[in-house]
Amino acid sequence: MSEASLPPEGPADLVLQEVAFARLADGQISSRGTAEQLTYRRSAGRLLASQAALRLPPRPGSGLAPLGLLYLSAPRVEAETTARRGEGSQGVRLDSERGDRARTERVTYDGSRELVTSDTALAAQGPGYRVRSRGFVARADGSEVQLVGGVAGRISGGGR
Amino acid sequence: MILAALALAAAVVPPGPLDFTAQTLRTEPKERRAYLHGSVQISRGDFVVLCDDAVADFAQEKPARAKLGKGKKVQKSSMVAPGLLGSEVRHFTLDGHVRMQRGKRIAEADHGELDNEAQTLVLTGNGKEDPVLRDGPETLTGERILFHLDSEDVNVVRPRLVLRRSVPDAGDEKTPSPTRVEASKLFLDRSEQLARFTDEVVVRRGDMTVRGPLMDARYDKSGEVTRLLLSGGVEMRQGDRRAVAQKADYDPRAKELILTGQPRLFDGGDALAGERITVNLDSHEVRVDRAHGLLRPRGPTAGGVR
Numbered sequence: 394m395s396e397a398s399l400p401p402e403g404p405a406d407l408v409l410q411e412v413a414f415a416r417l418a419d420g421q422i423s424s425r426g427t428a429e430q431l432t433y434r435r436s437a438g439r440l441l442a443s444q445a446a447l448r449l450p451p452r453p454g455s456g457l458a459p460l461g462l463l464y465l466s467a468p469r470v471e472a473e474t475t476a477r478r479g480e481g482s483q484g485v486r487l488d489s490e491r492g493d494r495a496r497t498e499r500v501t502y503d504g505s506r507e508l509v510t511s512d513t514a515l516a517a518q519g520p521g522y523r524v525r526s527r528g529f530v531a532r533a534d535g536s537e538v539q540l541v542g543g544v545a546g547r548i549s550g551g552g553r
Numbered sequence: 554m555i556l557a558a559l560a561l562a563a564a565v566v567p568p569g570p571l572d573f574t575a576q577t578l579r580t581e582p583k584e585r586r587a588y589l590h591g592s593v594q595i596s597r598g599d600f601v602v603l604c605d606d607a608v609a610d611f612a613q614e615k616p617a618r619a620k621l622g623k624g625k626k627v628q629k630s631s632m633v634a635p636g637l638l639g640s641e642v643r644h645f646t647l648d649g650h651v652r653m654q655r656g657k658r659i660a661e662a663d664h665g666e667l668d669n670e671a672q673t674l675v676l677t678g679n680g681k682e683d684p685v686l687r688d689g690p691e692t693l694t695g696e697r698i699l700f701h702l703d704s705e706d707v708n709v710v711r712p713r714l715v716l717r718r719s720v721p722d723a724g725d726e727k728t729p730s731p732t733r734v735e736a737s738k739l740f741l742d743r744s745e746q747l748a749r750f751t752d753e754v755v756v757r758r759g760d761m762t763v764r765g766p767l768m769d770a771r772y773d774k775s776g777e778v779t780r781l782l783l784s785g786g787v788e789m790r791q792g793d794r795r796a797v798a799q800k801a802d803y804d805p806r807a808k809e810l811i812l813t814g815q816p817r818l819f820d821g822g823d824a825l826a827g828e829r830i831t832v833n834l835d836s837h838e839v840r841v842d843r844a845h846g847l848l849r850p851r852g853p854t855a856g857g858v859r
């Protein structure tokens with residue numbers, strides 16, 4: 394989400410400091426998060442968070458389920474709630490309960506297409522593997538992940 | 554050189570993680586597959602495979618204990634199943650310009666199957682071109698080449714080998730043609746230090762053809778083939794000349810074929826048997842030790858001589 398594509402900044406409708414939030418789905422808490430500061434502009438449906446962190450249980454049976462709980466954080470998060478789009482930047486980190494770690498400068502989420510993408514260098518590692526690429530495109534449910542722009546890594550090879 | 558290099562020089566590829574590079578990597582957890590595309594390289598130690606595309610099949614999930622970073626708490630009994638990349642790759646399917654390199658050995662093929670559980674790499678062709686194995690100047694081709702990564706053994710189906718020692722140098726008129734070996738199967742056995750060709754073994758050099766069911770190739774420390782030992786019933790043909798024996802010993806350096814084990818020679822109307830028959834491949838001279846048989850002198854009135 395580049396600056397050029399954003400509407401002109403208006404006054405914030407809401408500014409929250411030291412935020413903790415929870416997302417409810419079907420009466421259950423589906424995710425929890427914190428942010429140092431959260432700014433919301435209602436008319437534009439625009440949300441800006443700093444030092445945001447999200448604790449996300451993956452949907453059972455999804456491609457991400459094997460990773461266990463996911464911990465996602467970024468120093469800066471911008472979101473357009475009406476368009477269901479968001480961008481984490483300035484160093485996005487993903488850690489999993491299993492021990493996976495992924496780092497990249499910027500990640501974009503497109504809710505209408507259920508896609509997560511990055512055009513910045515990615516470094517990820519976990520039990521038995523490590524991988525680097527120049528970017529990635531992934532389905533939000535983890536059912537497909539494509540590392541692009543040149544990939545290098547190490548995976549468990551087994552053997553007798 | 555190639556036989557010795559295959560059987561002696563190669564190091565065992567240890568089991569363990571595989572390094573890889575590619576243009577793209579696409580994982581599909583439900584299929585338990587990852588697709589590597591574009592300038593793919595897979596390596597472990599000195600073993601390197603290059604190809605256009607590769608498909609990695611991952612082993613089925615095994616429950617594993619959760620692992621957390623600092624400050625994150627989890628119940629000790631918590632178990633999570635490993636994700637796709639955390640699983641072991643069971644098998645790679647390799648396609649397009651497959652090239653394997655291990656030490657000095659290079660193999661090229663159109664298709665490959667790398668089995669991590671069996672620790673084997675099988676190279677096959679595309680129906681038009683067979684896989685090729687090169688080591689220095691030596692070239693071995695076959696319909697199917699199987700490398701055992703945890704040993705130094707190699708199996709080749711329908712191998713075709715040209716012995717470099719027999720190939721004439723530029724301007725060397727004394728060595729008219731190379732020695733070529735074909736068979737249904739080849740097994741390069743490190744422990745025995747031999748290359749064993751089996752089933753429909755054919756050795757050709759110039760106008761000579763030797764056939765038999767089994768042949769062991771022996772080589773010296775420099776890797777040059779020193780002996781081709783055929784056994785199990787051998788037939789030699791050279792022009793109109795034909796010889797049969799239980800065994801044949803071919804020395805590429807001496808360019809001599811020695812037939813033993815009830816050897817018999819049939820040449821024109823002549824039929825000779827002896828203890829040993831030696832054929833010089835360049836001069837075509839035949840020597841029969843302790844000969845007995847029938848010589849039929851050429852000419853309209855000639856009769857047989859015993």
